[in-house]
Amino acid sequence: MSGHVTAPAAALADELPNWVTLLRAPNPGPMTLDGTNTWVLRAAPGEPAVVIDPGPADEGHLAAIAAYAPVGFVLITHGHPDHTEGAPRLSGLLGGVPVLAVDPVHTIGGEPLTEPGEHFGLEIRPLDTPGHTADSVCFLVECGDERVVLTGDTILGRGTTVVAHPDGHLGDYLTSLGRLSAYRGIPALPGHGPALADCAAAADLYLAHRRARLDQVRAAVAAGAHTPGEVVAAVYADVDRSLWWAAEWSVRAQLEYLGVDTGESGPGVSGLEHM
Helix, strand or coil: CCCCCCCCCCCECCCCCCCEEEEECCCCECCCECCEEEEEECCCCCCCEEEECCCCCCHHHHHHHHCCCCEEEEECCCCCHHHHCCHHHHHHHCCCCCEECCCHHHCECCCCCCCCEEECCEEEEEEECCCCCCCCEEEEEEECCEEEEEEECCCCCCCCCCCCCCCCCHHHHHHHHHHHCCCCCCCEEECECCCECCHHHHHHHHHHHHHHHHHHHHHHHHCCCCCHHHHHHHHCCCCCHHHHHHHHHHHHHHHHHHCCCCCCCCCCCCCHHHC
């Protein structure tokens, strides 16, 4: 049986490129690990920076980001509040800098960045990677001869992410992991946890883990588990019971993917909006 993944999904990156800065928000927790990662990218001194995921509305954290002005724009990997809550305030601190997200709700003063292009000395290619949420994107960024992938919560620096049905969709997530497995040897800069040395290696491990979990869910259903709660008890016994509520949302996504009708209407994902 596949165990719960708590370690990094790939080797840790030895160091960050000199054009990448990590600012970690002071919001640690079971779902946010050490806190939300805000990434600041600047191609060269004097060039405007690009900020990825402002994080929560913490004044100290937002002031630390604003200290890296000038900033050209802010990018959002997905709409969960631990990544977006501070965006309006940060935009104001930076004099109305645009915030660009897939979901218009999280966009301020601009349109989503959907096409690859050169911005302030950085080549930025958006990667459509739904699954963790419907609006999840990653960003492949190139500066000189170095490349990184900003993965948001699609790949974490430690452990695995939750795919929370119905906003999260497991089929889409598996497809997105397959897409990220193409970026062999390129560091992954995640939304939580440490930077990883190889995006593709992490994606491969995530895919193997998800497929093993699906086999376990199939077996649990075949053995008579009828509800998400019963599947969690059978499959996620290695997970701390305080996190079973989150595991249940992943199970709902797994059952939907497998076409298993639990007879439940499926409430919203209250509580997972902070993941």
